[in-house]
Amino acid sequence: xxxxxxxxxxxxxxxxxxxxxxxxxxxxxxxxxxxxxxxxxxxxxxxxxxxxxxxx
Amino acid sequence: xxxxxxxxxxxxxxxxxxxxxxxxxxxxxxxxxxxxxxxxxxxxxxxxxxxxxxxxxxxxxxxxxxxxxxxxxxxxxxxxxxxxxxxxxxxxxxxxxxxxxxxxxxxxxxxxxxxxxxxxxxxxxxxxxxxxxxxxxxxxxxxxxxxxxxxxxxxxxxxxxxxxxxxxxxxxxxxxxxxxxxxxxxxxxxxxxxxxxxxxxxxxxxxxxxxxxxxxxxxxxxxxxxxxxxxxxxxxxxxxxxxxx
Numbered sequence: 001x002x003x004x005x006x007x008x009x010x011x012x013x014x015x016x017x018x019x020x021x022x023x024x025x026x027x028x029x030x031x032x033x034x035x036x037x038x039x040x041x042x043x044x045x046x047x048x049x050x051x052x053x054x055x056x
Numbered sequence: 057x058x059x060x061x062x063x064x065x066x067x068x069x070x071x072x073x074x075x076x077x078x079x080x081x082x083x084x085x086x087x088x089x090x091x092x093x094x095x096x097x098x099x100x101x102x103x104x105x106x107x108x109x110x111x112x113x114x115x116x117x118x119x120x121x122x123x124x125x126x127x128x129x130x131x132x133x134x135x136x137x138x139x140x141x142x143x144x145x146x147x148x149x150x151x152x153x154x155x156x157x158x159x160x161x162x163x164x165x166x167x168x169x170x171x172x173x174x175x176x177x178x179x180x181x182x183x184x185x186x187x188x189x190x191x192x193x194x195x196x197x198x199x200x201x202x203x204x205x206x207x208x209x210x211x212x213x214x215x216x217x218x219x220x221x222x223x224x225x226x227x228x229x230x231x232x233x234x235x236x237x238x239x240x241x242x243x244x245x246x247x248x249x250x251x252x253x254x255x256x257x258x259x260x261x262x263x264x265x266x267x268x269x270x271x272x273x274x275x276x277x278x279x280x281x282x283x284x285x286x287x288x289x290x291x292x293x294x295x296x297x298x299x300x301x
Contacts (some may be wrong), residue, residue, distance in 0.1 A: 008172070016111050016112055020169050023162075024165075049289075050299060
């Protein structure tokens with residue numbers, strides 16, 4: 001048995017939390033941040049296009 | 057009062073509706089996540105055979121179900137877009153793909169973390185695991201194919217074909233534990249009943265509902281950006297309050 005095997009059997013809840021739930025919640029947080037960033041960038045582009053159209 | 061559902065099949069009307077719906081899905085998702093985690097870790101008892109490690113299933117099972125179901129939703133929207141040439145259907149398919157891919161990744165990741173203490177290996181070329189990995193590749197293929205074609209309508213059609221053909225993988229994943237001799241366990245919850253402890257069921261179904269609500273909220277938020285991007289040259293987009301700011 002490796003050191004990781006011994007550690008995970010001695011600390012199963014820490015292993016589950018850090019390995020599964022913390023990773024899953026981090027993935028959700030990254031996805032939400034990416035969706036918000038995409039909206040911000042898209043809105044900026046649309047505003048730029050609108051302003052450019054107004055100046056013509 | 058009759059609701060004209062076709063009204064919301066147009067990006068013009070769906071954009072506003074999606075914006076109003078997001079908090080109604082996002083807030084309950086957060087509450088259900090917190091409730092599900094509380095029941096899963098503080099109320100549900102330790103399993104007699106798997107010890108504490110079984111608690112991974114409260115995220116693994118919902119993620120696996122969502123990864124398969126979202127693929128069918130994506131393929132359904134893609135097919136609608138292909139057959140009826142509806143703009144919003146193709147946009148919805150594009151919006152669903154990244155969330156489905158993330159759920160497929162979470163399913164594989166948490167499965168590996170459960171497999172190490174239970175099977176003694178992070179990964180096995182087992183039928184269920186391999187078909188789920190193929191599902192992740194199908195999602196990535198859909199996203200990559202769509203991104204590689206500049207014309208959005210042509211990209212929609214090409215990616216839709218991949219999504220429709222790839223949907224054959226979903227029943228293969230589901231029935232893999234019945235069709236082949238696999239290490240992966242079969243369904244614990246069946247229509248005929250279950251032997252699972254009631255607190256375990258509560259945690260599992262609460263987390264499943266939370267993942268569903270989260271997926272709907274994030275897909276609605278993403279499709280709003282896609283609508284903005286694709287319809288940016290139209291007059292109604294220029295008249296939006298958030299664009300005028």
